[in-house]
Amino acid sequence: MQNVIFHLVLTNQCNKRCEYCDLNFSNNYISENNIERFIHYINKNYYKYWEIRINFFWWEPLLKFDSILKILNKIQAVNIKYSIWTNGILLTQDIYEVLNTYNVEINYSIDTETYFSLLDQKYIDVTANNFNINFIVNPNTIDLSEFVFQSIYDRGVKNINILPIYATIHWDHTTLIKLNIFIVNVSKYENISLYGLSYYEKPTSDIEFLLETNWNIYQDIHTHLWFLKQYESVPKNIRDEIEKESYIWTIKDIEKKLIELQFCKLQKLYKMSLDIAKKLWFQINFMLIDKILKKLK
Numbered sequence: 001m002q003n004v005i006f007h008l009v010l011t012n013q014c015n016k017r018c019e020y021c022d023l024n025f026s027n028n029y030i031s032e033n034n035i036e037r038f039i040h041y042i043n044k045n046y047y048k049y050w051e052i053r054i055n056f057f058w059w060e061p062l063l064k065f066d067s068i069l070k071i072l073n074k075i076q077a078v079n080i081k082y083s084i085w086t087n088g089i090l091l092t093q094d095i096y097e098v099l100n101t102y103n104v105e106i107n108y109s110i111d112t113e114t115y116f117s118l119l120d121q122k123y124i125d126v127t128a129n130n131f132n133i134n135f136i137v138n139p140n141t142i143d144l145s146e147f148v149f150q151s152i153y154d155r156g157v158k159n160i161n162i163l164p165i166y167a168t169i170h171w172d173h174t175t176l177i178k179l180n181i182f183i184v185n186v187s188k189y190e191n192i193s194l195y196g197l198s199y200y201e202k203p204t205s206d207i208e209f210l211l212e213t214n215w216n217i218y219q220d221i222h223t224h225l226w227f228l229k230q231y232e233s234v235p236k237n238i239r240d241e242i243e244k245e246s247y248i249w250t251i252k253d254i255e256k257k258l259i260e261l262q263f264c265k266l267q268k269l270y271k272m273s274l275d276i277a278k279k280l281w282f283q284i285n286f287m288l289i290d291k292i293l294k295k296l297k
């Protein structure tokens with residue numbers, strides 16, 4: 001039996017507009033009907049998997065907290081874990097308590113503009129094992145990064161992932177030197193992880209699916225290229241390959257087909273996503289940042 005991860009995109013909308021964001025926005029939201037279908041599928045099939053992870057991610061999932069609540073309340077599987085990726089702005093005490101009740105892993109993304117939202121939310125137990133901060137490091141605000149990092153650390157956060165922006169903003173020589181110094185300094189703290197290109201090099205043995213707001217189902221190739229603003233600049237032959245390889249079915253087929261996928265296909269797709277990432281817009285920043293991170297490991 002294998003593990004399976006479902007990345008659920010509940011909306012293509014966000015309550016922020018970060019300068020480095022590489023997502024396209026639209027007013028698509030998941031329908032209640034499809035939420036019900038998904039719950040039905042999990043409740044009927046959970047025993048076929050070793051472990052199921054449901055990941056509410058991309059754009060801002062808390063804009064559809066009603067759907068999250070429905071899933072948490074109605075799914076009956078025992079072998080299930082949940083995680084959410086959020087900018088944290090909508091995280092009220094009530095929502096935090098619901099997420100905690102279901103032991104949802106909270107991945108709270110902050111940058112130099114929004115770190116204060118975390119500092120204000122005193123009810124959050126930042127020392128809990130299921131609470132992670134993704135600290136986005138931006139060359140335009142790199143001078144503030146150590147101060148913000150220290151504020152988060154002093155707040156008591158135990159798990160901090162450092163995520164330098166690589167795809168949408170250019171790092172020049174000066175900001176790369178500053179990034180290097182920043183990473184050297186924060187690496188001395190415990191429980192700090194650094195994400196660069198090497199993050200994409202490790203295929204997992206888990207089966208991963210990405211369910212879009214229209215509830216087409218895709219094989220997740222990790223970089224989710226088709227959602228990005230830069231997607232239009234990808235040469236057509238590569239786009240055709242991505243779409244051919246990654247699109248699977250609509251949700252109405254989930255029952256009969258989901259279980260059939262093989263790991264060999266995943267390996268091929270991971271390799272493809274890495275190759276594409278290296279070849280296209282990521283290449284310069286991605287490579288430079290990854291070189292810094294690898295040197296420090």
Ligand code: SF4
Nearest residue numbers: 014016017018021059
């Ligand atoms: S919070 Fe995330 S999804 Fe929203 S604009 Fe910023 S980077 Fe994009």
